Amino acid sequence: LIERASATASLQGRPWHGPSEWPTWSTHSAGDGSTAEIVANLLENAFRYSPPGCSIGLALLPDGLCVWDDGPPISSEERKLIFQRGERGTTSRDRPGTGLGLALARALAERNGGHLTLSVEPWRVQTNLPSKGNAFQLSWPQPALPAATA
Numbered sequence: 001l002i003e004r005a006s007a008t009a010s011l012q013g014r015p016w017h018g019p020s021e022w023p024t025w026s027t028h029s030a031g032d033g034s035t036a037e038i039v040a041n042l043l044e045n046a047f048r049y050s051p052p053g054c055s056i057g058l059a060l061l062p063d064g065l066c067v068w069d070d071g072p073p074i075s076s077e078e079r080k081l082i083f084q085r086g087e088r089g090t091t092s093r094d095r096p097g098t099g100l101g102l103a104l105a106r107a108l109a110e111r112n113g114g115h116l117t118l119s120v121e122p123w124r125v126q127t128n129l130p131s132k133g134n135a136f137q138l139s140w141p142q143p144a145l146p147a148a149t150a
Contacts, residue, residue: 001022001036004043005018005043005047005058008047012052013052014047014052014053015055015056016055016057017055017056017058017059018057018058034108034109034111034112035138038105038108038116038138039058039065039067039138041101042105043058043067045136046067046068046134049071050070054069054070055070056068057069059129061137061139063139063141064137064140066122066129066135066136066138067135067136068133068135069133069134070122070130070133071133072132073120073133073134074118074120079118082102083103083106083116083118085103113140114138114140115138115139116137117136117137117139118135118136118137119134119135119137120133122134122135
């Protein structure tokens, strides 16, 4: 996924900001391949819907990851709507798609005990990210620590 995103950014003439390798925790967060499927969907959306020339990145977080762009923020009216099945944002209506990607991604995350959320101030997710844009944050619950023994 990281190599594909880097190549796509290069072909589109966009800045790409991503990790050099896939994190080891990803195989343990959702062992059924859900993490890769969610990330693939988020990256595809970022490349498809952010304007040409906008930066795109994948940031690793202690409890998950974030796919972000520095394009125009998704409007407040559409922020909840885009996670519903069959619903698409106004900027995507003239492009191919079914409006199922984000709904399925969120459902996969929740099925595995995680969360998929949107922030239009990526720096709030991680301080080195852009001040405006779109940041889709996938987070997994932290494993419980073993109980202390006396």
